[in-house]
Amino acid sequence: MAEMTYADAAKLAIAEAMRTDETVWCVGEDLGRGGVFKQYTGLVEEFGPKRISDAPISEAAIMGSAFGAAMVGTRPIVEMRFADFALCATDELVNQIAKARFMFGGQARAPMVIRKPMGMWRSSAAQHSQCLESWYVHIPGLVVVCPATPQDNYSMMRAAIACDDPVVYLEHKNLWALEGEVDTTLVGKFGQAQVRRQGNDVTLVSWSNTANLCVEAAETLAAQGISAEVIDLVSLWPWDKPAVLASVRKTGRLVVAHESVAVGGFGAEVVATVAQNVLLKSRPVRLGAPRGLIAYAPNLEDQMRVTAEMITDATRNLMETESV
Amino acid sequence: MVANFDIKKGLERLRMMERIRAFEITAKAAAIDEELVLGAIHLCLGQEAVATGVIEPLRTGDYITSTHRGHGHTLAKGADPAAMMKELLGRAGGCCGGKGGSMHIADFGVGMLGANGVVSANITIAAGAAHGVKLLGGDQVTVCFFGDGATNRGPFLEGLNWAAVFDLPILFVCEDNRYSASTLTSEMTGGDGPAARAKAQGLPTHVADGNDVTALAETAEEILNRIRETGQPEFLHAITYRVDGHTYFDPAPYRPEGEALREAEQNCPIVRLRDALGSAGAEAAVMDSIRTEAAVEMTAALDAARAAPWPLDQSVFDDVQDVGSPAQEAY
Numbered sequence: 001m002a003e004m005t006y007a008d009a010a011k012l013a014i015a016e017a018m019r020t021d022e023t024v025w026c027v028g029e030d031l032g033r034g035g036v037f038k039q040y041t042g043l044v045e046e047f048g049p050k051r052i053s054d055a056p057i058s059e060a061a062i063m064g065s066a067f068g069a070a071m072v073g074t075r076p077i078v079e080m081r082f083a084d085f086a087l088c089a090t091d092e093l094v095n096q097i098a099k100a101r102f103m104f105g106g107q108a109r110a111p112m113v114i115r116k117p118m119g120m121w122r123s124s125a126a127q128h129s130q131c132l133e134s135w136y137v138h139i140p141g142l143v144v145v146c147p148a149t150p151q152d153n154y155s156m157m158r159a160a161i162a163c164d165d166p167v168v169y170l171e172h173k174n175l176w177a178l179e180g181e182v183d184t185t186l187v188g189k190f191g192q193a194q195v196r197r198q199g200n201d202v203t204l205v206s207w208s209n210t211a212n213l214c215v216e217a218a219e220t221l222a223a224q225g226i227s228a229e230v231i232d233l234v235s236l237w238p239w240d241k242p243a244v245l246a247s248v249r250k251t252g253r254l255v256v257a258h259e260s261v262a263v264g265g266f267g268a269e270v271v272a273t274v275a276q277n278v279l280l281k282s283r284p285v286r287l288g289a290p291r292g293l294i295a296y297a298p299n300l301e302d303q304m305r306v307t308a309e310m311i312t313d314a315t316r317n318l319m320e321t322e323s324v
Numbered sequence: 325m326v327a328n329f330d331i332k333k334g335l336e337r338l339r340m341m342e343r344i345r346a347f348e349i350t351a352k353a354a355a356i357d358e359e360l361v362l363g364a365i366h367l368c369l370g371q372e373a374v375a376t377g378v379i380e381p382l383r384t385g386d387y388i389t390s391t392h393r394g395h396g397h398t399l400a401k402g403a404d405p406a407a408m409m410k411e412l413l414g415r416a417g418g419c420c421g422g423k424g425g426s427m428h429i430a431d432f433g434v435g436m437l438g439a440n441g442v443v444s445a446n447i448t449i450a451a452g453a454a455h456g457v458k459l460l461g462g463d464q465v466t467v468c469f470f471g472d473g474a475t476n477r478g479p480f481l482e483g484l485n486w487a488a489v490f491d492l493p494i495l496f497v498c499e500d501n502r503y504s505a506s507t508l509t510s511e512m513t514g515g516d517g518p519a520a521r522a523k524a525q526g527l528p529t530h531v532a533d534g535n536d537v538t539a540l541a542e543t544a545e546e547i548l549n550r551i552r553e554t555g556q557p558e559f560l561h562a563i564t565y566r567v568d569g570h571t572y573f574d575p576a577p578y579r580p581e582g583e584a585l586r587e588a589e590q591n592c593p594i595v596r597l598r599d600a601l602g603s604a605g606a607e608a609a610v611m612d613s614i615r616t617e618a619a620v621e622m623t624a625a626l627d628a629a630r631a632a633p634w635p636l637d638q639s640v641f642d643d644v645q646d647v648g649s650p651a652q653e654a655y
Binding site: 106 | 424462643650
């Protein structure tokens, strides 16, 4: 076990993979300077500029050429800088990478990790703050990961690099400096949730930064006599239905919370799946951002946030409503 | 008799062009007369020289990427026409298992990394194949074919710049058939055309008559030899003409009257090569038999495709992804 940040945990996983597999390489803007969030600091010194490759500000070419290089036998880690900018490479990801293996009848493989730092921190406005994970879950061919802790950012990065499918790897910008214990013997498993806190009264389901807010909310609720179980999905496709269903069968109550817009969000998928399989004691609760846009001014920006307090209040209200 | 004309090579080129043409004619008939080809196909009738001449100097291990109009490139790179025809008919044994059809035709076994349904998308992918070769220390070159219409999309700029910045062993070939689907490309394009744009990005550029297979093959060989030596990207603008419509069912009424007929009669790459071969002393009977053999080969390919079964129903969930595969979990 070692104490490290969320950013360093993923970096360690990358460095370890690059030491053992010469075909692994990273490509993106400013990687030679450590990346825009310093999540690549020191790697170019060890691996050189061919394998920690700077790129022009050409998202389509970064994504498309990494895909071409993947098809001929390399394992690229693609850095998109901001999840928002990755939209400039949507054709490359959605029409090409996700579909190539199938369209070509199994001839092509795209073993790629596509890193997209996402989410709100402070005053970054509408083009540097989005969480669009549900878009990618909607695209067959892609694996979608949203780690929330240093441990998961290490374990899941190891799994993503080893994966022969394209993995959309959504790190939350707010978590780069988050510190935690990391067991470097662990490799993550896609579709395996983390039970971040055990409880009996209500199940809180989330992922990424909001999963951490759910843990915070569960601690507050515990002080108020409510025992909340927190399930951090970690990966959204595949996702750990058995873990969620087992938990709600135990608690009979469900709260799903995420940072992205509630409408059409992955929370709807979780609620629908639970509703199809389990008769709950009370109506499920879904927390997500309003279908509005993220502003620059803090008072406007905050209206788009799902906070630990909101999760706490919604859960308490749910516990106070009568069972159906 | 024309001195120095290599009749043997000329006949090989004629054979490849006749095979491509016969494939297209056979596929078109299968689409129209028998409704065996279910989706849209984009024929390269009249453009056979570009695929034939440029691919001739390539080795099997070298890579190409192609466009929605990709049958000629695929055949020239060495794919099996029966597997291709099965793919057009959506049958088992098609080179993509019936999952891709004409617009996603591919044969990785001969270095053909795929046609593409999105104009210009293959340009960054091809640059990436060359990038991968360089990272792996391989000696393959990559050739990227795209149309004139593709020069108006962003990946053209991004992909050429990428190849220039990373010093990649790739030849970009703009196969200019003058039409962007059903619009004249010149009416939709600023500046001085594809070569000028490539030159502005630092690539050595060449302009060629895309219907003169002899000159084209010689030019391509010279360029590709240089790319193998220098590892640097180059650009070839090959001017040709699309005799058919955008798709096989497009009558192309937007073209000036007589243009297609004039091109087919006066600028046909096959006729031009036959004339050159004839002047050099090749026998018409030999050339006729090459045409007949090509037709027989492609008829047999269609017969094989017609007889092939549909893909297995359950194959629809194969080769999507290993992790979270729809074969295990589709909802």
